[in-house]
Amino acid sequence: MASSVEKWVGLGSAMAGLGLLWSRMPEHVHEEARHIISSLTPMVSAYFNPYEQITVSEYSEEPQFRRNKLFDAISAYLSCECVGDARKLRAELGNDSNGPLVGLDENQEVVHSFRGARMWWRLCSKASKNRGPTIISILPGDADEPRCYKLVFHKRHRKLVVEDYLPGIVERWRELTARNRQRRGRRLFTNHSVCGKGVWSSVPYNPPATFGMLAMDPGKKREIMDDLTAFREGKEYHSKVGKAWKRGYLLHGPPGTGKSTMIAAMANFLDYDVFDLDLTSIKNNAELRKLFLDTTDKSIIVIEDIDAIEVDLATKRKGKKAANGDQNDGHHQLPIDLSDNSGDDKSKVTLSGLLSFVDGLWSACGGERIFVFTTNHVGRLDPALIRRGRMDKHIEMSYCHFEAFKVLASNYLGVADHPLFVEIGRLLDATQMTPADVAHNLMPRGKRKRNADECLAALVEKMKKAKMESASPPVDPVDEANEERFHSD
Ligand SMILES: Nc1ncnc2c1ncn2[C@@H]1O[C@H](COP(=O)(O)OP(=O)(O)OP(=O)(O)O)[C@@H](O)[C@H]1O
Numbered sequence: 001m002a003s004s005v006e007k008w009v010g011l012g013s014a015m016a017g018l019g020l021l022w023s024r025m026p027e028h029v030h031e032e033a034r035h036i037i038s039s040l041t042p043m044v045s046a047y048f049n050p051y052e053q054i055t056v057s058e059y060s061e062e063p064q065f066r067r068n069k070l071f072d073a074i075s076a077y078l079s080c081e082c083v084g085d086a087r088k089l090r091a092e093l094g095n096d097s098n099g100p101l102v103g104l105d106e107n108q109e110v111v112h113s114f115r116g117a118r119m120w121w122r123l124c125s126k127a128s129k130n131r132g133p134t135i136i137s138i139l140p141g142d143a144d145e146p147r148c149y150k151l152v153f154h155k156r157h158r159k160l161v162v163e164d165y166l167p168g169i170v171e172r173w174r175e176l177t178a179r180n181r182q183r184r185g186r187r188l189f190t191n192h193s194v195c196g197k198g199v200w201s202s203v204p205y206n207p208p209a210t211f212g213m214l215a216m217d218p219g220k221k222r223e224i225m226d227d228l229t230a231f232r233e234g235k236e237y238h239s240k241v242g243k244a245w246k247r248g249y250l251l252h253g254p255p256g257t258g259k260s261t262m263i264a265a266m267a268n269f270l271d272y273d274v275f276d277l278d279l280t281s282i283k284n285n286a287e288l289r290k291l292f293l294d295t296t297d298k299s300i301i302v303i304e305d306i307d308a309i310e311v312d313l314a315t316k317r318k319g320k321k322a323a324n325g326d327q328n329d330g331h332h333q334l335p336i337d338l339s340d341n342s343g344d345d346k347s348k349v350t351l352s353g354l355l356s357f358v359d360g361l362w363s364a365c366g367g368e369r370i371f372v373f374t375t376n377h378v379g380r381l382d383p384a385l386i387r388r389g390r391m392d393k394h395i396e397m398s399y400c401h402f403e404a405f406k407v408l409a410s411n412y413l414g415v416a417d418h419p420l421f422v423e424i425g426r427l428l429d430a431t432q433m434t435p436a437d438v439a440h441n442l443m444p445r446g447k448r449k450r451n452a453d454e455c456l457a458a459l460v461e462k463m464k465k466a467k468m469e470s471a472s473p474p475v476d477p478v479d480e481a482n483e484e485r486f487h488s489d
């Protein structure tokens with residue numbers, strides 16, 4: 001006992017001696033000593049700490065800020081495998097609105113066993129905000145705040161984690177996604193603003209339109225279907241040639257020629273979801289980018305009536321001129337500027353933002369996406385938007401001609417031939433009837449069912465009237481010049 005007291009006394013006086021020595025040392029020696037100790041600390045702690053950590057961020061910053069799919073895979077995996085052990089959960093409405101998705105809340109840790117190895121998972125917010133004692137958070141507010149998962153495991157399991165555990169999680173996520181998609185069916189997504197942030201919401205989507213019902217040139221229809229099939233089966237080709245697995249279509253033509261019907265037929269044909277992007281409700285490029293990042297694979301992203309936005313751009317420019325003394329024609333002004341020179345503006349959706357969205361590097365992170373732009377006035381579009389390569393295929397939806405009429409007659413009346421067909425063919429060449437107009441004339445009127453003879457006779461009358469009325473059609477010179485410019489490109 002006495003000897004142990006002596007030992008402590010000895011140690012105490014040695015420490016006191018060292019302290020005295022330290023205080024007498026010059027300041028630069030202190031600096032050096034501190035530097036040596038601080039550089040040794042991680043090595044010493046690494047030597048004694050047998051655990052390793054892997055961080056999986058929600059967004060990867062290089063080469064472009066894009067969503068990290070491993071983060072999504074881990075979220076889905078933890079939700080089904082280990083969420084039962086967690087005390088603090090977080091619930092969100094998933095993209096498919098298929099009931100709430102329950103996952104880990106921030107700073108909540110769960111432990112998972114894999115082939116006898118223990119894995120500690122924690123969801124961390126990069127902003128590390130203290131959320132208080134909430135048990136279930138249902139606010140969508142922080143959805144775009146970058147988060148990360150931290151996985152801690154014993155260093156002897158590193159090979160197991162990297163070669164089996166994480167790949168297994170990705171595999172399981174793929175299975176879950178495929179199963180969920182099958183269960184929920186196809187969906188139509190639309191964007192809107194919630195608390196100033198763009199979000200997608202969806203409804204089941206089962207449009208009746210098919211390519212079989214689409215009234216258009218059969219050769220052109222076949223070509224489009226072949227193009228879509230090649231795209232769907234083109235995963236290997238796209239990765240071999242280093243191209244993003246995406247395709248852009250521009251559908252142009254007058255109202256009622258079947259552009260929206262074509263999109264529905266494409267979705268049915270490919271069995272893809274549709275994301276109908278309304279640019280007018282998006283505040284800026286950042287929101288546009290977030291919405292794009294939230295789209296899923298196997299989807300068609302649609303921007304309808306892109307010409308209407310361009311018209312408003314013209315209005316906006318006129319508005320600016322008016323502010324400088326010119327006359328303003330009083331048109332409604334949208335909060336959108338598609339001009340190319342304002343890419344850095346954080347308060348608008350700009351053309352450069354939209355183009356990055358269509359063919360920028362972000363699209364490389366998502367596979368199997370089709371973009372469809374529609375317009376009634378192709379000549380009014382900014383050439384940067386429609387140049388070849390950006391839009392892979394330009395599809396003109398035209399007024400109804402005889403081949404298209406035969407499809408409508410077969411769909412609506414069930415007739416493949418009729419004595420009036422010859423006259424109808426002649427009149428179609430002489431008029432500009434849209435397939436929507438023709439279809440309208442082939443449908444029953446009110447409660448009274450009309451037979452094929454009556455319908456076709458009524459259509460002939462209608463076309464004769466249209467032909468007389470169009471004897472001297474009014475021409476919009478600006479539009480005609482623009483259309484010419486487009487076709488001569
Ligand atoms: N090519 C077509 N084939 C079959 N039906 C068509 C076709 N074009 C139009 N229709 C019929 O007319 C209706 C309107 O067509 P749709 O909405 O596809 O035209 P649109 O070109 O998208 O018009 P808008 O430019 O006004 O948006 C459709 O519901 C469909 O019944």
Ligand SMILES: [Mg+2]
Nearest residue numbers: 259260261304
């Ligand atoms: Mg349409």
